Amino acid sequence: MSKQATILGAGLVGSLLSVYLAKRGYKVDIYERRPDMRKEKISAGRSINLALSDRGWRGLAGAGLEEEIRKVAIPMNARMVHNTEGTLSSQPYGMKGEAIYSVSRGGLNKTLMDLAEQQAGVKIYFNHRCEEVNLDSGELIFEDQTTKQLITKKSELIFGSDGAFSALRRSMQKLDRFDYSQTYIEHSYKELHIPPGEGGKFLMEKNALHIWPRKNFMLIALPNADGSFTCTLFFHTEGEESFATLKTENDVEVFFKKYFEDAIPMMPDYKKVFFANPTSSLPYIKCYPWTYKDKAALIGDAAHAVVPFFGQGMNCGFEDCRILGELMDENGDDWKTIFPLYQQSRKPNADAILELALNNFIEMRDLVADKKFLRKKQIEKMIANAFPEKFIPAYSMVSFTHIPYSEAQRIGKHRDEILEKLFLVENLEEKFSSDEIQKMIKDYL
Numbered sequence: 001m002s003k004q005a006t007i008l009g010a011g012l013v014g015s016l017l018s019v020y021l022a023k024r025g026y027k028v029d030i031y032e033r034r035p036d037m038r039k040e041k042i043s044a045g046r047s048i049n050l051a052l053s054d055r056g057w058r059g060l061a062g063a064g065l066e067e068e069i070r071k072v073a074i075p076m077n078a079r080m081v082h083n084t085e086g087t088l089s090s091q092p093y094g095m096k097g098e099a100i101y102s103v104s105r106g107g108l109n110k111t112l113m114d115l116a117e118q119q120a121g122v123k124i125y126f127n128h129r130c131e132e133v134n135l136d137s138g139e140l141i142f143e144d145q146t147t148k149q150l151i152t153k154k155s156e157l158i159f160g161s162d163g164a165f166s167a168l169r170r171s172m173q174k175l176d177r178f179d180y181s182q183t184y185i186e187h188s189y190k191e192l193h194i195p196p197g198e199g200g201k202f203l204m205e206k207n208a209l210h211i212w213p214r215k216n217f218m219l220i221a222l223p224n225a226d227g228s229f230t231c232t233l234f235f236h237t238e239g240e241e242s243f244a245t246l247k248t249e250n251d252v253e254v255f256f257k258k259y260f261e262d263a264i265p266m267m268p269d270y271k272k273v274f275f276a277n278p279t280s281s282l283p284y285i286k287c288y289p290w291t292y293k294d295k296a297a298l299i300g301d302a303a304h305a306v307v308p309f310f311g312q313g314m315n316c317g318f319e320d321c322r323i324l325g326e327l328m329d330e331n332g333d334d335w336k337t338i339f340p341l342y343q344q345s346r347k348p349n350a351d352a353i354l355e356l357a358l359n360n361f362i363e364m365r366d367l368v369a370d371k372k373f374l375r376k377k378q379i380e381k382m383i384a385n386a387f388p389e390k391f392i393p394a395y396s397m398v399s400f401t402h403i404p405y406s407e408a409q410r411i412g413k414h415r416d417e418i419l420e421k422l423f424l425v426e427n428l429e430e431k432f433s434s435d436e437i438q439k440m441i442k443d444y445l
């Protein structure tokens with residue numbers, strides 16, 4: 001019997017998942033609401049570029065795509081912090097020169113679609129918006145976005161990688177005992193742009209993720225291959241100083257002069273771009289279960305939309321694909337066994353990365369400029385240098401390893417106790433190799 005699977009959404013996760021399924025003998029059809037982004041210029045939607053890290057690379061490697069993306073990815077080895085006085089300080093991300101990588105969202109999505117169609121034989125139906133899924137019969141109803149006609153299809157195995165506002169999840173929400181919550185954080189975001197300098201020159205350090213931390217809000221910038229930077233302002237939606245109060249170009253100029261003065265000379269059109277680009281909200285979504293019998297499963301943002309402050313949403317979705325691939329390798333096509341294992345393994349990790357990402361917002365916008373935080377980071381490095389096999393810094397566990405997020409979170413919480421203790425030790429550098437301090441660390445480890 002030929003094996004068939006239907007995927008909703010040809011975004012980053014759906015396109016990658018299709019390759020995992022096709023490689024394991026499935027005939028895969030993807031239905032995508034939007035037109036083909038390789039043929040028509042459509043807005044990139046959320047964020048022009050993304051930070052890709054270890055979990056994302058592993059997900060791509062499982063589909064044989066890692067090398068191709070490495071060629072165009074820009075390594076960012078450090079955070080470059082832009083202080084209010086206009087000074088810069090570089091904070092390396094890793095212990096051994098590790099980097100997170102800036103990649104173009106559209107470029108990555110297009111490459112994944114090409115690979116799915118050309119190498120894996122996947123068929124993508126564009127302009128097909130899924131309206132409803134009948135979970136028991138496997139019937140799917142689509143609206144053709146060009147003719148507005150309704151089309152019905154049938155499939156034995158359905159995956160919803162149709163993002164934060166998933167149609168498959170909407171159908172699952174009608175089931176008894178389906179948990180669901182959607183929460184908007186107080187901040188919204190807006191994309192801005194730093195164009196390339198003469199001859200495609202980068203106007204700031206290329207191999208860094210730039211941050212302007214301003215306590216309750218921040219601006220960040222990631223490099224693009226053409227020498228430009230995509231900037232994102234994360235700012236209060238409403239309130240005294242907020243998107244709601246920046247009403248005129250003059251308001252924006254005053255705000256930028258106050259908080260981001262060093263960026264202004266690099267952003268010639270910032271006041272126009274500010275009003276041309278949308279202000280977008282930031283929801284996070286939790287739900288459970290993620291699967292229905294042996295028939296359907298949610299994956300990527302459809303199962304767990306997180307806030308973007310750890311740069312892990314896509315990475316987590318790619319990790320979902322890798323884990324699902326491993327479960328298929330162990331259990332063949334026994335979806336009755338695979339689906340429970342998949343959701344039990346991934347749900348605690350999705351919950352953990354959400355919490356880590358919410359906390360990382362505080363770290364990025366505020367603590368990277370905080371003396372105690374920086375001191376604790378220094379202490380973390382001292383321990384990691386002395387015990388490299390046993391002590392991996394918290395950021396590194398999330399970004400440079402595939403230790404489960406929930407494990408990284410547990411270790412991180414426990415670790416704060418020892419960092420707090422060592423923080424109180426005066427002249428720690430001098431005392432670090434003393435028996436007393438070494439014993440304290442070893443006891444902890």
Ligand SMILES: Cc1cc2nc3c(=O)[nH]c(=O)nc-3n(C[C@H](O)[C@H](O)[C@H](O)COP(=O)(O)OP(=O)(O)OC[C@H]3O[C@@H](n4cnc5c(N)ncnc54)[C@H](O)[C@@H]3O)c2cc1C
Pocket residue numbers: 008009010011012013014031032033034046047049050051052128129130131161162163164165166167189232299300301302308310311312313314315316317
């Ligand atoms: C500002 C911002 C910055 C981010 N930065 C990072 C980062 O640096 N690193 C990182 O790892 N993650 C980042 N993320 C998160 C990342 O964008 C998402 O986790 C990722 O896009 C999820 O991929 P997905 O394929 O699950 O969903 P999506 O990318 O949302 O794709 C869903 C697809 O389904 C289609 N679709 C939707 N509804 C239907 C329907 N009814 N029928 C058919 N098709 C449908 C959509 O058109 C889309 O193509 C960021 C997010 C934001 C908002």
